[in-house]
Amino acid sequence: MKQASSLKDNAPDQAQTVAVSCRGITKVYGSGDNAVHALRGIDLDVQSGELLMLVGPSGCGKTTLISIMAGVLDQTAGQCLLFGNDLSQIAANAKTAYRGKTVGFVFQSLNLVPMLTAAENVAIPLLLTGVIWMDALHHAEEMLSRMGLQDRLHFYPSELSGGQLQRVAIARALVHSPRLIVCDEPTSALDNVTGQEVLEVVRSLGVAKDRAVVVVTHDARIYHFADRIAVMNDGRIERITTSPQELVTVP
Secondary structure, three states, rough: OOOOOOOOOOOOOHOEEEEEEEEEEEEEEEEEEHEEEEEEEEEEEEEEOOOOEEEEEOOOHHHHHHHHHOOOOOEEEEEEOOOOOHHHOOOOOHHHHHHHHHEEEEEEOOOOOOOOOOHHHHHHHHOOOOOOOHHHHHHHHHHHHHHHHOOOOOHHHOOOOOHHHHHHHHHHHHHOOOOOOEOOOOOOOHHHHHHHHHHHHHHHHHHHHHHEEEEEOOOHHHHHHOOOEEEOOOOOEEEEOOHHHHHOOOO
């Protein structure tokens, strides 16, 4: 049975060098003849103060890996530590609370609440951490303005374009200043100029000495924002590079 063990929550001046540490991570969906081996022994560290990109063909395990890093999924085997905490070994309520405070998500499916305005959607992470409504809404509006959506604060998701929806989702992930931001194809619905602007914001707000960003992407136009790029294939990491120019042929 998982126990609600003590969670580490280092102050910025005591931050660990490693934000996420993965050792021998495997993930298997199903069993027997129907088993799908999504991850096949991942060893990877994400350093505090860096933006790491995961690239590779569709279905190679990128989204599964970031979901385990963020505590959304439990691995089948191996160990994944988030700022020193193994979230697979603590009680569900403690995991949810820690994840809500520590991690910002940008899902490929966006997961916006259709009956809430853009600002109300962005305010949700702050409300979950105990910020009062008016303060949360004020911070949400400021974040949306940084995303260039100052004239769309009170629009509902159905009234926004695909690119605007993507920027709302990114603002929601950033608004509570999480220590780890995980993004699944954050520029998929954006043109080149907007994509560059959004990654600038993600990098400037998400990367600090006690914070890190992990981005899953197929968009070679944003590779230059990465400090390191990990190339995945068939559930494994094939190589890690600091040179985007090496990856012009990566799908």
